[in-house]
Amino acid sequence: MEWTQILTLAAKEFRDRLRNRWVLAVALVFTVFSLVIAYFGGAAQGQLGLRSIEFTIASLVSLVIYLIPLIALLLGFDAIVGERERGSLDLLLALPITRLELLLGKYLGLAAALTLSTLTGFGLVALLLFQQYGWAGLYHYVGFMISSVLLGMAFLSLAVLMSVIARERTRASGLAIAMWFFFVLVFDLLLLGALVATGGSYGGDAFAYLLLLNPADVFRILNVFSLEDVRTLYGLASIVPPALARPWLMGSVMLAWIVVPLALARWRFRS
Amino acid sequence: MTSTILVNKPPGAEGPAIQARGVARHYGALRAVDGVDLSVERGEIFGLIGRNGAGKSTLFKMMLGLIQPSAGEILIDGTSVQGSDFRTVRRHIGYLPENVVLYDNLSGLETLRFFARLKGAPSSQCEPTLARVGLTHAGNRPLREYSKGMRQRLGFAQALLGAPRVLFLDEPSNGLDPQAIRDFYATLHGLRDTGVTIIITSHILAELQERVDRLAIMSAGKIQALGSVQELRDQMHMPLTLELRLEPGDAVATQQALQQLAGVSSVLTGEGLRVSCPRGSKMLVLGALAALGSRLLDLNIREPSLEDLFFGFSD
Numbered sequence: 142m143e144w145t146q147i148l149t150l151a152a153k154e155f156r157d158r159l160r161n162r163w164v165l166a167v168a169l170v171f172t173v174f175s176l177v178i179a180y181f182g183g184a185a186q187g188q189l190g191l192r193s194i195e196f197t198i199a200s201l202v203s204l205v206i207y208l209i210p211l212i213a214l215l216l217g218f219d220a221i222v223g224e225r226e227r228g229s230l231d232l233l234l235a236l237p238i239t240r241l242e243l244l245l246g247k248y249l250g251l252a253a254a255l256t257l258s259t260l261t262g263f264g265l266v267a268l269l270l271f272q273q274y275g276w277a278g279l280y281h282y283v284g285f286m287i288s289s290v291l292l293g294m295a296f297l298s299l300a301v302l303m304s305v306i307a308r309e310r311t312r313a314s315g316l317a318i319a320m321w322f323f324f325v326l327v328f329d330l331l332l333l334g335a336l337v338a339t340g341g342s343y344g345g346d347a348f349a350y351l352l353l354l355n356p357a358d359v360f361r362i363l364n365v366f367s368l369e370d371v372r373t374l375y376g377l378a379s380i381v382p383p384a385l386a387r388p389w390l391m392g393s394v395m396l397a398w399i400v401v402p403l404a405l406a407r408w409r410f411r412s
Numbered sequence: 413m414t415s416t417i418l419v420n421k422p423p424g425a426e427g428p429a430i431q432a433r434g435v436a437r438h439y440g441a442l443r444a445v446d447g448v449d450l451s452v453e454r455g456e457i458f459g460l461i462g463r464n465g466a467g468k469s470t471l472f473k474m475m476l477g478l479i480q481p482s483a484g485e486i487l488i489d490g491t492s493v494q495g496s497d498f499r500t501v502r503r504h505i506g507y508l509p510e511n512v513v514l515y516d517n518l519s520g521l522e523t524l525r526f527f528a529r530l531k532g533a534p535s536s537q538c539e540p541t542l543a544r545v546g547l548t549h550a551g552n553r554p555l556r557e558y559s560k561g562m563r564q565r566l567g568f569a570q571a572l573l574g575a576p577r578v579l580f581l582d583e584p585s586n587g588l589d590p591q592a593i594r595d596f597y598a599t600l601h602g603l604r605d606t607g608v609t610i611i612i613t614s615h616i617l618a619e620l621q622e623r624v625d626r627l628a629i630m631s632a633g634k635i636q637a638l639g640s641v642q643e644l645r646d647q648m649h650m651p652l653t654l655e656l657r658l659e660p661g662d663a664v665a666t667q668q669a670l671q672q673l674a675g676v677s678s679v680l681t682g683e684g685l686r687v688s689c690p691r692g693s694k695m696l697v698l699g700a701l702a703a704l705g706s707r708l709l710d711l712n713i714r715e716p717s718l719e720d721l722f723f724g725f726s727d
Contacts, residue, residue: 145529145532228513
């Protein structure tokens with residue numbers, strides 16, 4: 142594996158996203174949403190302004206869980222299929238580049254763009270929280286930011302897999318949207334339905350492990366379980382066994398969600 | 413042509429630049445390429461022609477290591493395209509795919525720098541290469557402002573990066589105007605003279621006819637004919653055509669005289685006769701015509717064109 146090749150490809154993807162203001166636009170979306178949520182998140186309870194760090198993060202988690210998967214999928218779905226459609230894929234593959242290098246270069250460049258917009262987008266609220274709550278508040282919030290980046294990278298990895306599998310751009314975008322529906326909207330409902338249908342007879346704890354099959358749920362657990370107050374708020378404490386409340390375990394599962402789709406993409410990648 | 417100038421010869425590599433042995437590629441029952449044996453010498457411009465679906469593109473892609481052959485072996489510069497050593501050889505391969513769309517948001521110079529980096533070529537090559545295809549003036553403009561011909565020239569420039577020893581050009585003259593086509597082939601001949609091997613496909617047969625050293629006609633996944641244009645003519649035994657312009661009264665008498673010669677046939681035209689004769693009878697026909705003296709107003713001998721040969725072999 143040659144890093145020059147990977148970095149050249151990554152630099153092009155990253156620079157493209159800076160130049161067409163993708164990074165700026167996404168960072169602005171995150172900034173506006175995070176400020177609005179931080180300030181008005183408690184409006185339903187008659188409160189305005191920053192509330193506790195826990196509530197701010199909990200509110201942001203429910204935003205991020207919808208937004209970041211969508212943005213990551215839209216960012217990555219045409220990584221390979223786009224090159225295939227314009228005819229430049231064969232040209233790239235005829236160069237001294239392996240398929241793995243091409244995938245990694247594309248992935249890392251896009252991941253860098255997504256990471257930059259996530260960190261800058263949520264950075265402003267981090268400053269506000271630091272002003273109000275000092276280091277203790279920042280500690281949790283930085284955890285939230287890191288897990289948001291990981292969530293984005295997991296869905297970006299899925300998007301790249303779609304872009305390898307699909308033979309046309311339109312099909313890849315359809316697959317990406319379907320992914321979003323499945324993981325963000327449908328998966329939890331299905332799980333809940335199954336839980337109710339079986340009347341909880343299939344060992345409650347084992348059932349909770351199924352949450353690991355969804356990177357969005359992993360992200361939620363990562364954030365919610367670092368926050369005592371929020372656990373009860375979400376009502377998740379009742380179904381998530383303590384075994385899952387270990388950040389290193391959930392972190393590793395998240396990393397697996399980044400690595401496995403990419404590995405599958407490499408396996409499926411043919412000319 | 414086999415006389416080669418081995419300027420670009422890599423150390424230790426002997427033999428032909430491209431060698432295919434028993435190469436086949438099957439897609440289910442479809443035999444896209446069906447047992448191709450081919451050897452292209454160093455410093456040769458080699459044309460590959462055939463109808464759409466004849467197997468040219470598949471063969472091209474196998475030679476570039478983009479598709480695995482179902483059977484057989486391809487060596488470029490003596491290295492198997494399937495092996496891991498092929499990566500080093502790729503640095504010295506230039507490829508221009510058919511109808512490639514490069515990146516609209518990059519400028520011409522940025523595009524070349526990107527490909528130079530990936531190819532391991534010094535970026536100092538980019539500006540001279542851009543000049544070589546006549547795009548210096550547009551080097552800093554984004555590709556979205558390029559015309560079709562400019563894009564094609566930039567694609568060619570990209571293929572020239574890294575001092576290639578073998579060039580694969582798929583329909584390279586697409587979108588080029590006549591002057592650009594002439595410049596393009598002049599560049600190719602210059603490269604050929606320094607030992608670069610060039611393999612080229614085109615649907616414009618008249619364009620290739622005078623400009624390739626040898627060519628292969630592909631049909632149904634096989635090479636149906638291989639050689640220089642003249643060799644193909646000899647293989648095909650295609651008759652020559654003679655256009656005669658005669659005094660009005662002489663046409664019928666001349667036709668009758670020529671009919672005595674074996675294999676010669678003719679039809680009357682408005683101005684005289686169109687005679688079709690085997691290459692071997694050319695002098696006999698000319699001898700018979702000499703009797704006409706100054707009453708033969710004009711004579712034009714036409715060799716079978718590449719197009720005639722193409723239809724002869726691929727039908």
